[in-house]
Amino acid sequence: xxxxxxxxxxxxxxxxxxxxxxxxxxxxxxxxxxxxxxxxxxxxxxxxxxxxxxxxxxxxxxxxxxxxxxxxxxxxxxxxxxxxxxxxxxxxxxxxxxxxxxxxxxxxxxxxxxxxxxxxxxxxxxxxxxxxxxxxxxxxxxxxxxxxxxxxxxxxxxxxxxxxxxxxxxxxxxxxxxxxxxxxxxxxxxxxxxxxxxxxxxxxxxxxxxxxxxxxxxxxxxxxxxxxxxxxxxxxxxxxxxxxxxxxxxxxxxxxxxxxxx
Amino acid sequence: xxxxxxxxxxxxxxxxxxxxxxxxxxxxxxxxxxxxxxxxxxxxxxxxxxxxxxxxxxxxxxxxxxxxxxxxxxxxxxxxxxxxxxxxxxxxxxxxxxxxxxxxxxxxxxxxxxxxxxxxxxxxxxxxxxxxxxxxxxxxxxxxxxxxxxxxxxxxxxxxxxxxxxxxxxxxxxxxxxxxxxxxxxxxxxxxxxxxxxxxxxxxxxxxxxxxxxxxxxxxxxxxxxxxxxxxxxxxxxxxxxxxxxxxxxxxxxxxxxxxxxxxxxxxxxxxxxxxxxxxxxxxxxxxxxxxxxxxxxxxxxxxxxxxxxxxxxxxxxxxxxxxxxxxxxxxxxxxxxxxxxxxxxxxxxxxxxx
Numbered sequence: 114x115x116x117x118x119x120x121x122x123x124x125x126x127x128x129x130x131x132x133x134x135x136x137x138x139x140x141x142x143x144x145x146x147x148x149x150x151x152x153x154x155x156x157x158x159x160x161x162x163x164x165x166x167x168x169x170x171x172x173x174x175x176x177x178x179x180x181x182x183x184x185x186x187x188x189x190x191x192x193x194x195x196x197x198x199x200x201x202x203x204x205x206x207x208x209x210x211x212x213x214x215x216x217x218x219x220x221x222x223x224x225x226x227x228x229x230x231x232x233x234x235x236x237x238x239x240x241x242x243x244x245x246x247x248x249x250x251x252x253x254x255x256x257x258x259x260x261x262x263x264x265x266x267x268x269x270x271x272x273x274x275x276x277x278x279x280x281x282x283x284x285x286x287x288x289x290x291x292x293x294x295x296x297x298x299x300x301x302x303x304x305x306x307x308x309x310x311x312x313x314x315x316x317x318x319x320x321x322x323x324x325x326x327x328x329x330x331x332x333x334x335x336x337x338x339x340x341x342x343x344x345x346x347x348x349x350x351x352x353x354x355x356x357x358x359x360x361x362x363x364x365x366x367x368x369x370x371x372x373x374x375x
Numbered sequence: 376x377x378x379x380x381x382x383x384x385x386x387x388x389x390x391x392x393x394x395x396x397x398x399x400x401x402x403x404x405x406x407x408x409x410x411x412x413x414x415x416x417x418x419x420x421x422x423x424x425x426x427x428x429x430x431x432x433x434x435x436x437x438x439x440x441x442x443x444x445x446x447x448x449x450x451x452x453x454x455x456x457x458x459x460x461x462x463x464x465x466x467x468x469x470x471x472x473x474x475x476x477x478x479x480x481x482x483x484x485x486x487x488x489x490x491x492x493x494x495x496x497x498x499x500x501x502x503x504x505x506x507x508x509x510x511x512x513x514x515x516x517x518x519x520x521x522x523x524x525x526x527x528x529x530x531x532x533x534x535x536x537x538x539x540x541x542x543x544x545x546x547x548x549x550x551x552x553x554x555x556x557x558x559x560x561x562x563x564x565x566x567x568x569x570x571x572x573x574x575x576x577x578x579x580x581x582x583x584x585x586x587x588x589x590x591x592x593x594x595x596x597x598x599x600x601x602x603x604x605x606x607x608x609x610x611x612x613x614x615x616x617x618x619x620x621x622x623x624x625x626x627x628x629x630x631x632x633x634x635x636x637x638x639x640x641x642x643x644x645x646x647x648x649x650x651x652x653x654x655x656x657x658x659x660x661x662x663x664x665x666x667x668x669x670x671x672x673x674x675x676x677x678x679x680x681x682x683x684x685x686x687x688x689x690x691x692x693x694x695x696x697x698x699x700x701x702x703x704x705x706x707x708x709x710x711x712x713x714x715x716x717x718x719x720x721x722x723x724x725x726x727x728x729x730x
Binding site for chain 2: 211
């Protein structure tokens with residue numbers, strides 16, 4: 114009996130999964146279990162599928178995703194903390210036929226960059242905002258974010274977030290959805306295969322919408338930060354489902370373009 | 376044409392092929408954006424003009440535009456320029472060209488809307504964090520508001536650095552005759568790709584992507600970036616010093632002043648000469664790089680310098696460094712938005728240096 118060798122198995126006929134060509138081969142610096150890697154992959158998938166690699170310019174934040182520019186093989190600018198929507202505004206205004214997106218965390222978008230985010234959305238800049246909300250400052254070691262849940266422990270709320278002292282968790286997408294400049298707001302997650310598929314469709318829609326000049330598209334991805342949350346990757350997923358989703362329920366919040374079609 | 380200094384900046388920006396202006400209103404420079412909005416350059420040259428939500432956003436829009444190789448600028452006045460310091464430092468770190476206009480008003484704090492020159496330190500010593508320098512041009516007339524706007528863009532792109540036009544409330548507000556610079560077409564995208572291969576215009580097929588960033592986590596790489604910046608600053612200091620000398624050839628006493636103070640000192644030189652005192656004026660046009668060699672040379676043949684500024688005394692420190700103790704260096708200044716008269720300055724020269 115002839116034994117099989119590796120070339121019998123690794124050949125195009127047997128290919129069931131192929132990494133998209135936009136993701137670079139660089140090993141990611143993210144912690145095991147972190148949602149960033151999956152969202153990066155989805156972005157690479159969409160950019161490849163829409164064949165817009167040469168027309169896409171990304172704006173990276175300050176936060177764990179500061180190195181996003183190393184992982185997707187497109188032109189990138191790295192912004193000061195919270196200022197990504199201001200950069201994206203200028204890029205899109207000066208290069209209106211390009212696809213421009215920001216990739217921002219909850220500290221970046223919902224705390225230090227609220228003004229830049231809100232006003233870019235209010236002007237209806239034709240950009241995509243990818244918003245990673247894990248309820249904590251991951252890169253600086255797990256401090257309270259504006260999105261941190263009440264009672265949730267962080268290094269700056271060691272006994273849990275208190276409304277009286279810290280206010281309530283801030284739901285930026287809900288707030289931004291009220292603006293006429295915003296055409297699409299959706300809240301997704303990437304903790305299951307089904308969720309990843311839905312998130313992929315949402316990101317694709319956002320990129321397609323941004324080419325219609327109908328305003329800003331926002332995709333929030335409710336994410337885990339198992340190291341910041343001091344949980345295992347699996348435990349973090351469970352904790353997210355049990356705690357984050359009630360505060361940040363998944364699904365579309367606004368879709369004016371879909372509504373127009375109906 | 377007769378126009379305000381602030382208006383001259385707007386006209387010059389359009390004419391030199393500026394791609395984008397991003398600003399936020401603040402007295403005494405709001406005419407820059409108002410003039411642009413009235414001129415509607417998006418209908419002629421295609422220049423984008425956008426009123427941003429803050430000076431923080433404005434400077435970051437300039438960053439984004441500059442990262443695409445575009446000629447971009449913003450303008451503000453002192454409190455607004457303080458807000459821009461983060462963005463300016465990021466631009467310096469990311470080696471991005473751009474022009475920032477500061478039509479200075481009196482501080483600290485909300486201060487006054489009257490003219491001042493008290494942001495000299497902030498402009499020439501690096502107002503934001505980290506080791507960087509910013510070419511700083513000081514117009515002293517409406518004509519120079521136009522001419523130096525064009526030069527500021529040239530320097531910004533030659534040295535890949537944010538570049539400042541440091542004017543004051545009077546130069547911004549006063550009206551004078553001006554000959555506007557000729558029209559230069561905006562660069563096409565192909566020209567931009569050829570001239571600025573680092574620009575993020577979308578990654579061409581088969582090429583490496585461009586990254587605009589000031590982040591280097593490896594100490595060795597960060598030091599390398601710093602050394603590259605410092606080498607560039609040394610070249611700037613060698614190649615780009617600009618100044619005007621008025622009656623310095625036989626001068627015993629030299630005023631050192633920029634902007635509106637230089638205009639006052641010019642008159643004070645005339646008064647001094649009419650009274651038999653050989654006074655001259657050295658007017659730095661580039662505040663960074665500072666005319667160190669010129670002052671050194673003058674210090675070998677004059678009896679003293681007096682720096683005249685609308686501040687508590689900032690540039691005088693650089694004059695003293697250049698003179699290095701050879702002859703006395705005195706200071707005269709007014710604050711709070713007050714501009715001294717030529718006689719007042721002449722009397723200061725007599726009191727501090729001659730008697």
